[in-house]
Amino acid sequence: MTERVIDLEAVSWRTGRELLLDRVSWQVERGQHWALYGLNGSGKTTLLNLINGYIWPSAGAASVLGHRFGEIDLRVLRRSIGWVSASLQDKLYASDKTQHVVISGKHATIGLYDKVEQDDLARAEALMATLGCAKLWDRELRTCSQGEKQKVVIARALMAEPELLILDEPCNGLDLFARETLLAGIEGLTRQPSAPTLLYVTHHTEEILPVFGHTLLLRGGRVFDRGETQRMLEPSRLGAFFEAPVALERHDGRVYVRPGAGA
Numbered sequence: 343m344t345e346r347v348i349d350l351e352a353v354s355w356r357t358g359r360e361l362l363l364d365r366v367s368w369q370v371e372r373g374q375h376w377a378l379y380g381l382n383g384s385g386k387t388t389l390l391n392l393i394n395g396y397i398w399p400s401a402g403a404a405s406v407l408g409h410r411f412g413e414i415d416l417r418v419l420r421r422s423i424g425w426v427s428a429s430l431q432d433k434l435y436a437s438d439k440t441q442h443v444v445i446s447g448k449h450a451t452i453g454l455y456d457k458v459e460q461d462d463l464a465r466a467e468a469l470m471a472t473l474g475c476a477k478l479w480d481r482e483l484r485t486c487s488q489g490e491k492q493k494v495v496i497a498r499a500l501m502a503e504p505e506l507l508i509l510d511e512p513c514n515g516l517d518l519f520a521r522e523t524l525l526a527g528i529e530g531l532t533r534q535p536s537a538p539t540l541l542y543v544t545h546h547t548e549e550i551l552p553v554f555g556h557t558l559l560l561r562g563g564r565v566f567d568r569g570e571t572q573r574m575l576e577p578s579r580l581g582a583f584f585e586a587p588v589a590l591e592r593h594d595g596r597v598y599v600r601p602g603a604g605a
């Protein structure tokens with residue numbers, strides 16, 4: 343097992359005339375949880391596509407989970423990465439019971455085709471309990487709220503025991519309370535000894551829980567800065583990042599930003 347989960351050295355990605363990633367260098371060590379923060383169009387999805395091997399660097403060197411791009415079998419790499427994004431929910435069968443949605447994550451199938459072992463049931467139950475959605479066990483996916491569905495798909499991704507779990511804007515479309523419930527589930531997940539490395543992708547600073555100890559600030563396809571979250575989310579740094587003054591408030595180790603000058 344390699345210690346370095348993500349290792350990008352001056353990685354660029356070009357399509358046609360567009361340079362969408364520009365000399366991105368980023369190292370994620372095992373045991374860290376990171377936030378990837380950037381505004382719309384900053385290149386977050388492009389970077390995730392690269393980490394998952396859907397696109398290849400035009401320049402620079404990339405390794406993920408010890409697999410060096412150019413030498414890897416992408417199927418092996420992708421089996422070790424869970425990527426929870428909005429598009430996944432649309433692919434699942436709405437009439438499936440949530441327990442089946444979760445268990446089918448073991449082999450990443452849409453629908454459950456494999457024989458279910460007792461261990462799989464127990465693991466699915468434990469994961470749903472960790473995420474705070476055990477009560478949905480017998481419910482059809484279509485009857486779940488958006489926040490509940492997100493918990494189910496995160497539990498599903500964990501069934502495959504990924505080494506890296508990417509949560510791609512998981513709170514999009516959630517109301518304030520559903521968001522807090524989901525974040526509490528994610529925090530609970532990080533307390534599990536078996537938790538994978540988490541990468542939380544967002545354009546809302548207040549979703550970056552203290553457990554995400556490191557943050558990468560991405561702007562215009564470039565690393566604006568990266569390092570400890572508390573340092574990345576300081577007013578002067580964020581003001582420079584946005585190229586506009588911002589006022590910050592901190593509560594329980596989370597940072598709330600609003601436009602304009604202030605404390």
Ligand SMILES: Nc1ncnc2c1ncn2[C@@H]1O[C@H](COP(=O)(O)OP(=O)(O)OP(=O)(O)O)[C@@H](O)[C@H]1O
Nearest residue numbers: 357360362380381382383384385386387388389545
């Ligand atoms: N295949 C492509 N060809 C040309 N331009 C692209 C391509 N894919 C993405 N882009 C452009 O690259 C930029 C970064 O897009 P990307 O989707 O990576 O941003 P993002 O940070 O994920 O944005 P959002 O938060 O809005 O989802 C955008 O300006 C987008 O239009």
